[in-house]
Amino acid sequence: MAEGGWLYGLATLIGASEPALKLLISLLVGYPLLYIHRKFLHDKSPILQHFYFILGGVGIAIFNNGINVLHSMFCIFFAWLVLFLIGGTLLSVLVSFTFQMGYLLIAYYITGTDTYDIKWTMPHCVLTLRLIALAFDLYDGSSKTEDLSKDQQATALKIRPSLLEIAGHTYFPASFMVGPQFSMKRYLSFVHGTLYPVNTPSPVFAGLKRGFYGVLYLLIYQIGISIIPDSFLLSEPYMTMPFWKRFIMVGIWGKITLYKYVSCWLITEGACILSGLAYSGKDQDGNPLWKGCANVKLFLFELSTQFGMLIQGFNTNTNAWVAQYIYKRLKFLNNRYLSQIGALLFLALWHGFHSGYYACFFMEFIIMFMEKRLAMVLRKFPKLVSALESPPLSYILFVVMKFYTITFMGYCLGSFVLLKSSKWLEFYSSLYYIGHIFFGCWIVIEPLVKLILSVLFGKQQDSPKSQNSVGNPSQSRKLDSGNENKKAV
Incomplete structure (x- = not known):
């Protein structure tokens, strides 16, 4: 948005930068988005839920960084492609780690200034950890359960996630911008309705x-x-x-x-x-x-x-x-x-x-x-x-x-x-x-x-x-x- 717009004016009024105000709005919008999900979609088809989270996360990304949303899309697709072709192997972990970290570091080099700026690399660093963990978790899932630590057992994936699942996990509206990190296994349990008992009190x-x-x-x-x-x-x-x-x-x-x-x-x-x-x-x-x-x-x-x-x-x-x-x-x-x-x-x-x-x-x-x-x-x-x-x-x-x-x-x-x-x-x-x-x-x-x-x-x-x-x-x-x-x- 051009300088002088309502966002810029509001940011100036509260003593913040326009990117910082956009970030705050993006964090707060997670509440109505996820309340709507909880009210109408939480017990519906997982595919429908994936699409809902993707639309919400992509919308937030575009609101903050415009066309730069393509960076996250490309890295998500690459992560899926690696898992599809060689997932569950040590090679897939090395390729995923090298590519995702390399992409982030190149982005830092190209966009870097002498100060810390709120730009597309901020949510991308969150995405980087999430996609690296995905390769590790599928690799752990190919090992015997008794050979894994307690933490690894809690996150290991036995089945390769689909592109839709990876995108839904990555673009989850409440965590796309600044985290938190959570495993694909937790996300899948959530959308399939098995994460907590049906009669659990409302959170x-x-x-x-x-x-x-x-x-x-x-x-x-x-x-x-x-x-x-x-x-x-x-x-x-x-x-x-x-x-x-x-x-x-x-x-x-x-x-x-x-x-x-x-x-x-x-x-x-x-x-x-x-x-x-x-x-x-x-x-x-x-x-x-x-x-x-x-x-x-x-x-x-x-x-x-x-x-x-x-x-x-x-x-x-x-x-x-x-x-x-x-x-x-x-x-x-x-x-x-x-x-x-x-x-x-x-x-x-x-x-x-x-x-x-x-x-x-x-x-x-x-x-x-x-x-x-x-x-x-x-x-x-x-x-x-x-x-x-x-x-x-x-x-x-x-x-x-x-x-x-x-x-x-x-x-x-x-x-x-x-x-x-x-x-x-x-x-x-x-x-x-x-x-x-x-x-x-x-x-x-x-x-x-x-x-x-x-x-x-x-x-x-x-x-x-x-x-x-x-x-x-x-x-x-x-x-x-x-x-x-x-x-x-």
Whole structure:
């Protein structure tokens, strides 16, 4: 739409760009589209449902990106063709992975600018993961069930999906633009009416509730970013602040920035819940759960006192995808850290070529390395852990660790948002590279920390892994397993 149209005017009024407003409309339109489906089509022919989802998703794609919808159509057709000709083989996985990622990277190269723009490559990166997973799932389906992991068993496909099924899965209106990811197996169970029992209570209220949270987070983000915009990080008022104030401001800005992603995920999750696609079984009281399309755990996200906890609560759906299709597939490397590096490199490349992505994920790696090593050290000193658990020290520690998580998350996000090396280097320079020094030196000072703790709390002990850890002791076991699933911002 030409500049000066009603969309442009409305976007200007609310302080957003026109593409951003189009994106918001596209996320919200999923609610009426899926309510109509639930009301009139959910128990009808799967073919009819596929066509409905395709029309809805293609309409959204055209509304946002016009003729560029052809890119998604071509990649969907190619994905089907590969499965039709050589599906279920390792070769099909390699061909699909190479083509889909290659297509995305070429698109990044051709359309890239010095800033992050909302354009057709944004939904295409979501599509890329979905179509790659499809080849993996059909390949897993050709293996014996007992040879598959629990995750693989849940997504493995025994029968090659049709072109219509692949298109319906890809263009599902609530998830085409920003996700969430969900397996073809879940989608097929949904359209065939076998995902949840017939007498399951309606999820409409639960979906609207989740969507309301998303709108609330979006309002907080919009207000916050109008006060502390991204450009503030390189502005003269910021640079002339005392160091401690710059550091705190970066933390506040980072928290606000994360709300942009949280709001989008909550809105799309709400639409998925409303449709019934998010069904995930029942709780102990027999009430239905609707967590199958969740991409953020709000309680854990807001109360995180370690990066490991934050990763468990943020972008969980994409984390699970990377864990299943990248991290765990690299087990042949026989080294957890190499697998983590491989997963993070994939995530950075999936985001694009900007150096800021790689700088951000490098920071994540060294932070997670430090936190995991520190947790291992603390477990050897039960007396110290017991003291950290006991009030009032536990309350003081919570505040300190919360400050640590918020401020250093903002520090990490600086490069992710600023993208260009000249910008994020200036940003880190303004903070004297405090994060790089603080986390990067851990491998050198760890022996000294062990020595000091040994002097203060006695000889090191081998304690069970369930022993509590710093910041939020009860999360220790969760962190040990959760650290394997790397974050995708």
